[in-house]
Amino acid sequence: MQPKRFIIAALVVVLIVFSAVSVNATTEDGVAIAVGINSPQAIVADGTSVTVKGQDTVEVSITAGEASGFTIDVLAIEFRYDTNLLEITSADCVSKYSSENVTIQVVDDMISIGLQNYSNDQGLSITLTFKVKAGAHGTADISIARILGIKNNVMVVPTVDNEELAVYVHTYGAGVVTAPTCTTEGFTEYTCTDEDCGEKVVTNKVSALGHAPGAAATCTTNQVCTREGCGVELAPALGHAPGAAATCTTNQVCTREGCGVELAPALGHAPGAAATCTTNQVCTREGCGVELVPALGHAPGAAATCTTNQVCTREGCGVEIAPANGHQMGDWVVDKEATTKEEGSKSQSCANCDHKLVEKIPMVEKDPFPWWIIVIVVVVLVGGFACYWFFVVKKKEN
Numbered sequence: 001m002q003p004k005r006f007i008i009a010a011l012v013v014v015l016i017v018f019s020a021v022s023v024n025a026t027t028e029d030g031v032a033i034a035v036g037i038n039s040p041q042a043i044v045a046d047g048t049s050v051t052v053k054g055q056d057t058v059e060v061s062i063t064a065g066e067a068s069g070f071t072i073d074v075l076a077i078e079f080r081y082d083t084n085l086l087e088i089t090s091a092d093c094v095s096k097y098s099s100e101n102v103t104i105q106v107v108d109d110m111i112s113i114g115l116q117n118y119s120n121d122q123g124l125s126i127t128l129t130f131k132v133k134a135g136a137h138g139t140a141d142i143s144i145a146r147i148l149g150i151k152n153n154v155m156v157v158p159t160v161d162n163e164e165l166a167v168y169v170h171t172y173g174a175g176v177v178t179a180p181t182c183t184t185e186g187f188t189e190y191t192c193t194d195e196d197c198g199e200k201v202v203t204n205k206v207s208a209l210g211h212a213p214g215a216a217a218t219c220t221t222n223q224v225c226t227r228e229g230c231g232v233e234l235a236p237a238l239g240h241a242p243g244a245a246a247t248c249t250t251n252q253v254c255t256r257e258g259c260g261v262e263l264a265p266a267l268g269h270a271p272g273a274a275a276t277c278t279t280n281q282v283c284t285r286e287g288c289g290v291e292l293v294p295a296l297g298h299a300p301g302a303a304a305t306c307t308t309n310q311v312c313t314r315e316g317c318g319v320e321i322a323p324a325n326g327h328q329m330g331d332w333v334v335d336k337e338a339t340t341k342e343e344g345s346k347s348q349s350c351a352n353c354d355h356k357l358v359e360k361i362p363m364v365e366k367d368p369f370p371w372w373i374i375v376i377v378v379v380v381l382v383g384g385f386a387c388y389w390f391f392v393v394k395k396k397e398n
């Protein structure tokens with residue numbers, strides 16, 4: 001045995017003894033050992049435990065001194081492992097240490113690693129590789145049983161992450177793969193086929209895919225996820241956006257771009273009072289007022305006569321269109337001369353109709369006896385006689 005190896009081997013022994021008698025030692029914050037477990041074949045590995053099956057490889061990595069300025073003179077680490085389930089296949093120090101400064105010993109279930117370096121500032125990386133024994137089942141621990149260092153001739157106890165690592169060995173068949181969906185993650189589930197175990201392990205998790213939004217929601221269609229088997233509604237249909245209210249002649253339509261669906265048909269005109277001779281029939285709907293039927297014009301009745309107007313014959317109208325003409329009377333015509341014994345008659349006829357005015361002509365009166373002549377004669381005779389009597393007779397007497 002070379003001197004250095006002897007020194008380290010001796011140190012390990014010392015280490016064991018010291019630990020056994022619990023010698024006081026200072027902790028050294030600068031000397032931190034990190035131990036992690038992984039396996040390229042593991043079903044699940046989280047750094048402090050690994051779930052594997054027979055024949056799988058389990059790797060344990062030990063790192064130290066990565067921190068800048070790490071130095072230690074001597075470091076000794078002792079691992080223990082379950083030889084029923086695991087067998088060690090290699091123990092390598094891939095440190096930047098000179099390999100001459102590293103001693104690795106495997107004895108039964110104990111692995112001792114010793115390092116000696118007087119001016120180390122380069123870090124450390126050890127890899128222990130185990131093989132899971134065929135047919136193994138159960139939990140195998142890999143633990144750091146002891147660790148100790150010497151720095152500047154003072155014994156130090158490095159801080160250690162994960163002093164104990166768990167190796168869960170099951171007998172897994174083929175995993176059952178569950179694909180991820182929009183909302184659920186994918187995974188592979190393994191079930192231990194060992195009798196009375198049935199342990200299930202879920203691994204290879206894949207994040208949920210998230211929905212794959214389809215065409216944007218429209219008035220009548222939802223936006224849904226287009227992923228096969230999903231179809232979840234992502235946004236409800238928007239409903240129509242009603243435009244201006246329907247009028248007599250225009251529909252109410254949806255104003256949303258690309259829609260234009262008719263929401264309400266045109267109302268049609270609301271006919272007002274029927275057209276008359278002089279008034280139109282119009283739509284009574286507010287804001288419309290369209291002429292539906294023009295005024296009918298009068299319906300002239302029989303032409304005006306001498307005595308009757310011409311009027312509109314349309315029911316409810318009766319407007320006078322032309323006034324009566326009046327009779328056109330001719331001259332009076334004597335139809336029968338009056339006599340002293342009988343009245344006469346005369347008539348006047350309308351040139352345009354049968355209208356005829358008839359008037360009586362009074363009887364002609366007999367000429368009355370001219371008593372006045374007799375009176376005048378009497379007066380003249382009497383006067384003459386008187387004058388005679390006065391002027392002739394009287395003067396003769398005289």
Ligand SMILES: [Zn+2]
Nearest residue numbers: 170192194197
């Ligand atoms: Zn099992």
Ligand SMILES: [Zn+2]
Nearest residue numbers: 182211225230
């Ligand atoms: Zn979806």
Ligand SMILES: [Zn+2]
Nearest residue numbers: 219240254259
């Ligand atoms: Zn619409």
Ligand SMILES: [Zn+2]
Nearest residue numbers: 248269283288
């Ligand atoms: Zn109208």
Ligand SMILES: [Zn+2]
Nearest residue numbers: 277298312317
């Ligand atoms: Zn009329």
Ligand SMILES: [Zn+2]
Nearest residue numbers: 306327350353
């Ligand atoms: Zn007439």
